[in-house]
Amino acid sequence: MSTELPNPIRPAFTVPTDDGHVIVNIGPSHPATHGTIQIVAELDGERVVRTDVHCGYLHRGFEKECESHTWHNLIPYVDRLNYCSALINNFAYCDTVETLMGIEITPRCRYLRTLLAEYSRLADHLTCIAASLMELGAMTAFLYLVTIRDYIYEHLADVTGARVTYSYGRIGGLANDLPPGWLERLGQILEQYEDFAGRVHGLMDRNRIFIDRMRDVGVLTPADAVNWGYTGPILRSTGVPRDLRKDTPYLAYAELDFEVPVGIKGDNYDRYFVRMREMDESVHMIHQLMEMLPDGPVTVDDRRCVLPEKQLVYTEIESLINHFKLIIDGPQVPAGECYVAHESANGELGFYIVSDGTGTPWKLHCRAPSFVHMCGVHRMLDGYQLADIVPTFGSINMIGGECDR
Amino acid sequence: MNTALLESLRDKLAGDGREASVAHGLVAVELAANAVLPTATRLKTEHAFDLLLDVTAVDWPQREPRFDVVWHFYSTRDFVRIRLKTRVPAADPVVDTLISLYGSAHFMERECHDMYGIRFRGNADLRPILLYEGFEGHPLRKDYPKRREQPLVSYRK
Numbered sequence: 001m002s003t004e005l006p007n008p009i010r011p012a013f014t015v016p017t018d019d020g021h022v023i024v025n026i027g028p029s030h031p032a033t034h035g036t037i038q039i040v041a042e043l044d045g046e047r048v049v050r051t052d053v054h055c056g057y058l059h060r061g062f063e064k065e066c067e068s069h070t071w072h073n074l075i076p077y078v079d080r081l082n083y084c085s086a087l088i089n090n091f092a093y094c095d096t097v098e099t100l101m102g103i104e105i106t107p108r109c110r111y112l113r114t115l116l117a118e119y120s121r122l123a124d125h126l127t128c129i130a131a132s133l134m135e136l137g138a139m140t141a142f143l144y145l146v147t148i149r150d151y152i153y154e155h156l157a158d159v160t161g162a163r164v165t166y167s168y169g170r171i172g173g174l175a176n177d178l179p180p181g182w183l184e185r186l187g188q189i190l191e192q193y194e195d196f197a198g199r200v201h202g203l204m205d206r207n208r209i210f211i212d213r214m215r216d217v218g219v220l221t222p223a224d225a226v227n228w229g230y231t232g233p234i235l236r237s238t239g240v241p242r243d244l245r246k247d248t249p250y251l252a253y254a255e256l257d258f259e260v261p262v263g264i265k266g267d268n269y270d271r272y273f274v275r276m277r278e279m280d281e282s283v284h285m286i287h288q289l290m291e292m293l294p295d296g297p298v299t300v301d302d303r304r305c306v307l308p309e310k311q312l313v314y315t316e317i318e319s320l321i322n323h324f325k326l327i328i329d330g331p332q333v334p335a336g337e338c339y340v341a342h343e344s345a346n347g348e349l350g351f352y353i354v355s356d357g358t359g360t361p362w363k364l365h366c367r368a369p370s371f372v373h374m375c376g377v378h379r380m381l382d383g384y385q386l387a388d389i390v391p392t393f394g395s396i397n398m399i400g401g402e403c404d405r
Numbered sequence: 406m407n408t409a410l411l412e413s414l415r416d417k418l419a420g421d422g423r424e425a426s427v428a429h430g431l432v433a434v435e436l437a438a439n440a441v442l443p444t445a446t447r448l449k450t451e452h453a454f455d456l457l458l459d460v461t462a463v464d465w466p467q468r469e470p471r472f473d474v475v476w477h478f479y480s481t482r483d484f485v486r487i488r489l490k491t492r493v494p495a496a497d498p499v500v501d502t503l504i505s506l507y508g509s510a511h512f513m514e515r516e517c518h519d520m521y522g523i524r525f526r527g528n529a530d531l532r533p534i535l536l537y538e539g540f541e542g543h544p545l546r547k548d549y550p551k552r553r554e555q556p557l558v559s560y561r562k
Contacts, residue, residue, distance in 0.1 A: 005558060006538070006539065006557055006558075007538065008537035008538060008557055009532075009537065009538060010532050010533075010538050012530070012532075054534075055534065055535070056533070056534055056535035056536065056537070059535040059536065061544060061551075063520075063545060064544055064545055064549075064551055065551070068551060099429055099430075100429070224508075226455050226456055226481060227455075227507060227508045227509070228508040228509050229456060229457060229458070229507065229508070229509025229513075231456070240481065242481050247484040248484050336428075336429075337433075337463075338428070338429040339429070339431060339459075339477055339486065339488065340429075340430075341458075341486075348458060348479070350458060350459060350477070352459065352461060352475065352477070354463050362463070363463045363464075365459070365461045367458055367459040367477070371512065371516070372458075372509055372512065372513070374512060375508065375509050375511050375512035375513070376508060376509065404535055405535070
């Protein structure tokens, strides 16, 4: 058997620009690169001169697969894009299809989706901050944050039936309503969050070692961030207050009181702090939404996309046919195209769908923030130390599922 | 959603072979392939569309020209989106690159080249990005069979 394995990538450079420089390969088999990103770096001693970033190791043909499933059946696939906040993916996808079908969701669904999207954002930011702090050796902060995240996962499992990949959104509504007592437990978890987040602030914010590693490292200017397509917390950390929830409000965001936290320097520390502040804003929003949540159905009464009640399927022929057609043919989405974007935990998550009028998408494209963010990573790595690659990369919160799709 | 702004943008961009309409919350413009770069330049300099969101393509195998190439832009000043769409033939699927205007075009054009084989004139770096070196064909084209496998390392027997 040949021992020579073909190289899946072609590096942008193979010869150093100076005799004293050396080219090293970092990842993809490295925990700090999430096992999926490969960085070819030219080093001058410990200083990074230039980098060439490769992704795609997790590519699993998400968009190709979507073209052979009904609009409903691919909801579990969108879960697996950003698996840290799968609900936001669910809702963004459903919103896109609903826009093309001209469906207006029920008020309870609108508020519930907003609440769950913010709850997911909280879980996503907790994961990101916990992981990037752990990579710097802050094990206590990691455990505090992941404790809360685990409460959230268990709590979301109570409503969706799964801890991570929820498949809870439906075209036209949600899979089911909240179970009894869910909101009371939500209040308890948010209280515990305040406690643990306070401890993390105490451990990290003015910690000399932390500041030395994070301040003025991986600096991104506002103009650079926009040019390289950054959105979400990374763009805001540079001081640009752009947030789709504020600028083009969707769901129930127009009725909520919240701030858009921004950084001052666009460095690693700002990315940490913007996320910490955004979690506080999310909690603030969830408290408001708990008060605002109206009664009523969670799914629209629209036979084009919503399954009829099981009782009716067994007792009347129209509902049986309706159920059968929705399962076998899928919801008939009118021919056309549309692009809808939500503010996901990482930035603009957009779905571009093209329908030919049948029950399966002609084309579905996901504008994944993580993929776009990988394009400009070299701007944050070049010129800093080799050891800075790990915290800088951690602060970007690259999610392999949506980067490689 | 700023309907008045979208409509004024539509009126400004229509004409010169461009068809513009407002649909589902954005301005959709259809234009000739050679008009993409000048129009994108105008969008960026005159209308503050400073964020390139997305580059992708749509395959219509029964149609000639076969491919739609689609760009989405966002204005961080006016909070509106615009879509540019052009048609290119399968025999010579070429459009101009936007890397001179937007850094983020680098990876997105590489992905579009991977998946559909669209070439971006002026982008010298169209190395595979989600696929690997030596991958044959363009998987998101409709004539690429979903089940076709090209393992880089052969499966264990």
